[in-house]
Amino acid sequence: MASENLLNYIWKTQILPQAGYSFSRLHSVGYSLIALQEMNLAHYYPQVYWNTACLSVNAGADENNDDNKGTKYGKVATAIENMKRRGIQVDLPDINKAGFGFKPNVETNSIIFGLKGLNGIGDDLVHLIIENRPYHSFEDFVNRMYDTKIVKKKQMIQLIKGGCFEAFGDRKEIMRKFINHIFEPKEKLTMANFKQIIELGLVPEKFKLNVRFFRFKDYISKFVYKTVQKPKDKLFILDDISAQFLNEHFSEECIKDVVDGRLIISEKQFKKEYDKKMECVKEWLSQEETLKLFNNQLLELEWEANASGTISEWEMSSLSFYHSEHELVHLNKDKYGVSNFFELPEEPIVVKTYISKGIERSIFELTRIAGTVLDKDKNKHTITLLTLEGVVTVKFYAGNFSWYNKQISEKGSDGKKTILESSWFTRGNKLLITGFRRGNQFIPRTYKDSIYKHTVALIKEIDHEGNLSLQTERTMV
Structure with a gap:
């Protein structure tokens, strides 16, 4: 039997202080009910159900909610990439199977991407797509949904880029069919x-x-x-x-x-x-050959305007995550000094110290990470970067964040502003960042005597050999 001193200790030291913090009965009942529901889901259902539920909340994709907020694409992309690291696969949104929100597929231990999660596809259109199922072919969808002006041109482009019609054929070929469908060739030249x-x-x-x-x-x-x-x-x-x-x-x-x-x-x-x-x-x-040459060129321009880029670029544009390979998968890491963030020490390595204003300060060993921007937080001055190995949070100084985040524009003689350069932290941009790891964040940093002169470089292109075309300075007005 426990002694009176032990009971008093437990009551006065453990229970009473906690009682002062605990919720009222009204709150306790509500939170307890949620906890029981979560326990039931976790215990009786495969993990993919829990992951799907979390993803739906992050996307604001609850089909039973008539007042869904805008899709949080950055959070969705981050959640998906973290799930992929745990072995949960996210499938492309099939036009005949995908729901409003994300759905679990227990047989394949995967999540079917919800149509709500596609960029530029609103709630009303998702409901209309679902209501008009099934679609027997890509041409059937075009005839019933695009030609009738239910689906707009930009929305069709996004549906194709997101792989919604892969059940009907190769994605590039499907896109080529659509571009041919919308293209209006010249009948004669003057x-x-x-x-x-x-x-x-x-x-x-x-x-x-x-x-x-x-x-x-x-x-x-x-x-x-x-x-x-x-x-x-x-x-x-x-x-x-x-x-x-x-x-x-x-x-x-x-x-x-x-x-x-x-x-x-x-x-x-x-x-x-x-x-x-x-x-x-x-x-x-007036020659037929000239007309053909001109129309072929116009067709290619139509393709460039709407469908240029790789499948990976299409997926980032439409789905905000890579279902196929990362755009930087062929990056020459050794050439650019790029490291795996998750293999770096959690505390930066001190290479030397110096005294400034009577305070000892450290100079840390620098490295680089590279990835695609998924999201940004203006209040915390952070960006979410999808590297080849996973999602990394990059923490900037306020001034540094503001410099790379701002949109640069120029006012013309007519008073109208022309955008010269968008924020480097725009979702889908690829960055090469110099700095060091501290805890679970990467801190951008360079020093006067370091070989790297810029904390951030915008990756404009990457060739087949992994060489980068970099922009290190912001556009100047």
């Missing part, structure tokens, strides 16, 4: 198309001089000296360079006057001679 044809670099070398004629006409048309009503005409005034070009390639029939030493020419007369010189170009434009 001189009105010649400027764009020049810009696309499609004009044969033999029409080099004709291109100069075209640009000459476009240039002098900006300098109207007088408009004549009867007979209807325009008079252009030429500068010295354009006058010299006229004298070299055109007759004097179009010259009407000389004012202050400058030629005045008639548009009507000039155009007669110009049209004759451009007849060979018009004949070339």
